[in-house]
Amino acid sequence: MTALHLWLRHEVRSTERRTPIVPDDAGRLVASGVDLTVEESPQRIFPTQEYEAAGARIVPAGSWVSAPRDAVILGLKELPGRPRELVHRHVFFGHAYKRQPGAADLLGRFAAGRGALLDLEYLVDDEGRRLAAFGFWAGYLGAALAVLQHRGRLTAPLRPTGKEELDETLRAAPGDEDFTALVVGALGRSGRGARAAFVTAGVEPTCWDLAETRDLDRRALLEHDVMVNAVLATSPVPPFLREADLDDPARRLRTLSDVTCDVGSPLNVLPVYDRTTEWTEPVRRLRKEPPLDLIAIDNLPSLLPRESSTDFSAALTPQLLDFGTGGPWGRCLDRFHRACRELGVTEGESGRA
Ligand SMILES: NC(=O)c1ccc[n+]([C@@H]2O[C@H](COP(=O)([O-])OP(=O)(O)OC[C@H]3O[C@@H](n4cnc5c(N)ncnc54)[C@H](O)[C@@H]3O)[C@@H](O)[C@H]2O)c1
Structure with a gap:
């Protein structure tokens, strides 16, 4: 041979x-x-x-x-x-x-x-x-960026870094108030990465996968401060969030990090934005009052x-x-x-x- x-x-x-x-x-x-x-x-x-x-x-x-x-x-x-x-x-x-x-x-x-x-x-x-997949690190970074943004400590442009350095910035500093986080697709590679980053940041996230979204409770979703979407959708399902949900007066959600980035696809579970964000401008404000920030970067593991x-x-x-x-x-x-x-x-x- x-x-x-x-x-x-x-x-x-x-x-x-x-x-x-x-x-x-x-x-x-x-x-x-x-x-x-x-x-x-x-x-x-x-x-x-x-x-x-x-x-x-x-x-x-x-x-x-x-x-x-x-x-x-x-x-x-x-x-x-x-x-x-x-x-x-x-x-x-x-x-x-x-x-x-x-x-x-x-x-x-x-x-x-x-x-x-x-x-x-x-x-x-x-x-x-x-x-062979990069999912774990995509989820890790998707959650890490969400934590930093939520704590007002995300700086642009994003630059490649090492895990030790990243974890140092993730560990809660005095004054960082607690917040609630949700990972959807929590049992997958990216979902596991997202959970690990939240734990490093001192936050125990709520974890949802297929069983928890079958009969989706959007109110419960909106009650979290931070959400990371890490699903790999293989067939269309009802959206996790719709435009009207962003205007729900009960919304507590402030930071949405979409690791999946299926924007434009019929499988998209977050049809509330129309383009991904970039390293130069990683965050886009979807709503002003109360604020809702989106992070949707499609090459996260490169960081x-x-x-x-x-x-x-x-x-x-x-x-x-x-x-x-x-x-x-x-x-x-x-x-x-x-x-x-x-x-x-x-x-x-x-x-x-
Ligand atoms: N942004 C990036 O840089 C980047 C990098 C790598 C992967 N990705 C994307 O991240 C996504 C996840 O990848 P992965 O490798 O973790 O996939 P995976 O197959 O390991 O995990 C996906 C998880 O989503 C769950 N899921 C599927 N449909 C669901 C639903 N309707 N409700 C709740 N959970 C559901 C599955 O049960 C599974 O646990 C993919 O879309 C992938 O393309 C993004």
């Missing part, structure tokens, strides 16, 4: 400091016979030298475009707009299978180049459970790049060691073909795996 040639690319988004493979795991891959190439990347949280020391071959940023055709190109977020035709197998989060903006264009580029997208969001075990990369890499590395045509990777490829069909993208003989 030929060794896997894995090519870790530089991320084009300048605020993206995470990586799917950390240097320690790069060493494990090399020791197991993986041919590992790593692109230089000034913003990656781990220095390139650490990959070199782990036995990887170092190449310039963006040179994947001329990588051998059998190389599997690994990244996290979007590809640059060029080249138009994608000839390789790419592993990253394509955000293209739910008809997101640009989905048909991206899949069309793969079809034109006869490459394939092995989307990390669809790398699942036999029971459909995600094998803790070291911790989130380390956990993600630990989950992904065993899958890469087992890279092949069957199992999770086979399912990923099938999902790619299905998405092409669903979006009307005509493939040639694409999708070698």
Whole structure:
């Protein structure tokens, strides 16, 4: 069997400091016979030298475009707009299978180049459970930012940090009055992260998951000062909040942190805002009196790049060691073909795996 040639690319988004493979795991891959190439990347949280020391071959940023055709190109977020035709197998989060903006264009580029997208969001075990995800840290940060905002201590623009530093700011300082918090989707990865951040902040949150929202009590929801939404909706459910609820005179809710960020989707459980917030302006006021602040940032784990990369890499590395045509990777490829069909993208003989 030929060794896997894995090519870790530089991320084009300048605020993206995470990586799917950390240097320690790069060493494990090399020791197991993986041919590992790593692109230089000034913003990656781990220095390139650490990959070199782990036995990887170092190449310039963006040179994947001329990588051998059998190389599997690994990244996290979007590809640059060029080249138009994608000839390789790419592993990253394509955000293209739910008809997101640009989905048909991206899949069309793969079809034109006869490459394939092995989307990390669809790398699942036999029971459909995600094998590598950033959810815990998304929830942790979603709750942490909500706590800081509620205590008047959130400063913009947001910057990547480390967990110790973040926790230091989260621990209640004298004068921080108590507040009540609600986590919805509390049993999931993000929900667990959100709970952990609240506990660090000295707050024991109310936890709701499917059972508690089946017969939704919006009044009870509005009685919390802070709410974090961490659900992964798979079919439409009645909204957790509607415009009219924000004007309910009994509303105590002041800070809403939407980790899910399904804005614009038919699955959105919080159809009370129309666009996400950004690192430069993380908070948007939805109501003036009494105030209601929204935090809806769609790349939360990038704010803790070291911790989130380390956990993600630990989950992904065993899958890469087992890279092949069957199992999770086979399912990923099938999902790619299905998405092409669903979006009307005509493939040639694409999708070698
Ligand atoms: N903002 C970000 O940066 C960021 C990063 C990663 C993930 N996410 C998003 O966070 C969401 C959660 O991801 P996850 O990895 O934690 O998913 P998960 O599958 O681990 O957990 C989702 C939880 O939501 C619960 N749930 C589903 N429908 C519900 C409902 N109607 N009422 C109550 N609970 C419900 C599930 O039972 C589950 O416990 C996803 O939408 C994901 O895309 C956001």
